[in-house]
Amino acid sequence: MCELLAMSSGIPATVNLALGVLARHGGGDGPDKDGWGIAYYESGDVRLIKDAAPAFASPWIGFVEGLSLRSTLVLAHIRRATSAEVALRNTHPFMRELGGRPHVFAHNGSVPGVFNSESFPLGRFRPLGETDSERAFCALMERAAQTWDRWGEMPPLSERIGMVADFAERFRREGPANFLYADSDAVYLYGDRRKQHAKARPEGPGLHFLVEHSHEGRPFPGAGGVNIEDVDHPVLLAASVPLTDEDWTPLSEGELLVARKGEILSRIRT
Numbered sequence: 242m243c244e245l246l247a248m249s250s251g252i253p254a255t256v257n258l259a260l261g262v263l264a265r266h267g268g269g270d271g272p273d274k275d276g277w278g279i280a281y282y283e284s285g286d287v288r289l290i291k292d293a294a295p296a297f298a299s300p301w302i303g304f305v306e307g308l309s310l311r312s313t314l315v316l317a318h319i320r321r322a323t324s325a326e327v328a329l330r331n332t333h334p335f336m337r338e339l340g341g342r343p344h345v346f347a348h349n350g351s352v353p354g355v356f357n358s359e360s361f362p363l364g365r366f367r368p369l370g371e372t373d374s375e376r377a378f379c380a381l382m383e384r385a386a387q388t389w390d391r392w393g394e395m396p397p398l399s400e401r402i403g404m405v406a407d408f409a410e411r412f413r414r415e416g417p418a419n420f421l422y423a424d425s426d427a428v429y430l431y432g433d434r435r436k437q438h439a440k441a442r443p444e445g446p447g448l449h450f451l452v453e454h455s456h457e458g459r460p461f462p463g464a465g466g467v468n469i470e471d472v473d474h475p476v477l478l479a480a481s482v483p484l485t486d487e488d489w490t491p492l493s494e495g496e497l498l499v500a501r502k503g504e505i506l507s508r509i510r511t
Contacts, residue, residue: 243318243319243320243333243348243349243350243481244318244319244349244480244481244482245316245317245318245347245349245419245420245421245448245479245480245481246279246315246316246317246318246478246479246480246481246484247314247315247316247317247421247423247428247430247477247478247479247480248312248314248315248476248477248478248479249313249314249428249476249477249500249501249502249503250312250313250314250474250475250476250477250502250503251313251474251475251476251502251503251504252313252474253311253312253313254311254312254313254476255309255310255311256315256317257306257309262484274295274296274297275293275295275320275327276291276292276293276294276295276296276319276320276327276328276329276331276332276333277291277292277295277296277299277302277317277318277319277320277332278290278291278292278317278318278320278332278333278334278347279291279305279315279316279317279318279334280315280316280317280334280336280345280423281310281311281312281314281315282312282313282314282315282343282345282423282425283310283312285342285343285425286343287336287343287345288310288312289334289336289345290305291329291332291333291334292329292332293327293328293329293331293332296319313502313503314423314425314428316334316345316347316421316423316428317334317347318332318333318334318347318348318349318421320332320333323351324351324353324371324372324373325370325371325372325373326371328370330369330370330371331370331371331372331375333346333347333348333374334346334347334421335347335374335375335378337366337378337379337382339382339385339386339389339424340389340394340395342395342424342425342426343425344382344385344422344423344424344425345421345422345423346374346378346381346420346421346422346423347374347420347421348374348377348378348418348419348420348421349417349419349420349435349447349448349481350374350416350417350418350419350420350433350447351373351416351417352373352374352377352412352415352416352417352418353373353415353416354414354415354416355373355376355377355380355412355415356373356376358411358415360380360411360414361376361377361380361411362380362383363376363379363380363383364383364386365383365386366378366379366380366382366383366386367379373415377412378422380408381405381408381422384404384407384408385401385404385424388400388401388404395424395426398426398427398499398506401424401427402429402497402499402507402509405422405429405431405497405499406497406509406511407511409431409495409497409511410495410511412431413433413494413495413511417433417434417435417447418431418433419431419432419433419435419447419448419481421479426501427499427500427501427506428499428500428501429497429498429499430448430450430479430492430497430498430499430500431448431492431496431497431498431511432446432447432448432491432492432493432494432495432496432497432498433447433448433494433495434446434447434494435447435481445491446491446492446493446494447481447492447494448479448480448481448491448492449479449480449481449482449483449489449490449491449492450477450478450479450480450489450490450492450498451477451478451479451483451485451487451488451489451490452475452476452477452478452503452505453475453476453478453487454474454475454476474503475502475503475504476503477500477503477504477505479498493510495510495511496508496509496510496511497509497510497511
């Protein structure tokens with residue numbers, strides 16, 4: 242099953258070692274060999290780096306880590322293809338523009354029902370590839386556009402949370418629906434069940450999170466290599482499975498966590 246990683250920080254931080262741990266799942270320690278991608282929010286835009294090759298063997302991983310890119314919001318994904326061919330267009334994360342802001346989405350699970358469900362219509366947002374995940378993201382953006390267009394600017398956070406929660410509740414009816422979504426202001430982490438395939442038993446929570454603080458410019462303990470250059474700023478990490486031996490908190494099935502700059506703003510069940 243695919244692997245997800247998100248980082249939300251009070252100040253720009255790097256995720257070098259966490260990215261290395263995740264990359265080992267992509268062909269080294271795990272079966273996820275069908276591409277990878279990482280999105281760094283920066284100055285009102287997103288630096289999106291993707292590769293359809295296995296993450297474990299990809300020279301891009303070393304290149305990215307060597308750059309020590311910093312961001313307050315990072316989303317990453319290691320793909321195990323359950324549908325659609327292995328190709329760059331089918332590699333997560335996916336990005337679209339709305340309201341002059343970049344929106345990014347990555348999903349873990351198999352939800353083939355979205356192609357025929359009335360709950361996931363297409364309009365001005367169209368997939369580039371053939372995955373059920375990107376189809377669902379385009380449907381999410383259609384929902385978001387209705388809210389954003391009504392306000393004529395970024396809607397209040399409560400409006401955005403309600404929109405994402407309603408989408409998530411419908412999404413999980415179609416199958417495992419663990420996902421990361423960022424609208425350039427907040428990041429939305431949705432936890433569901435974790436399965437290898439449609440007939441398998443759930444293996445446990447599909448998303449875990451950890452909140453830590455920096456310590457005088459040193460990497461804080463247990464945060465998978467997130468490096469901070471300031472004092473006492475919160476950092477939230479989320480991953481499909483814990484990346485370290487620290488006490489990560491699992492999200493319940495159907496739980497939506499919303500964060501901004503490392504601080505948890507909301508946790509609700511859908």
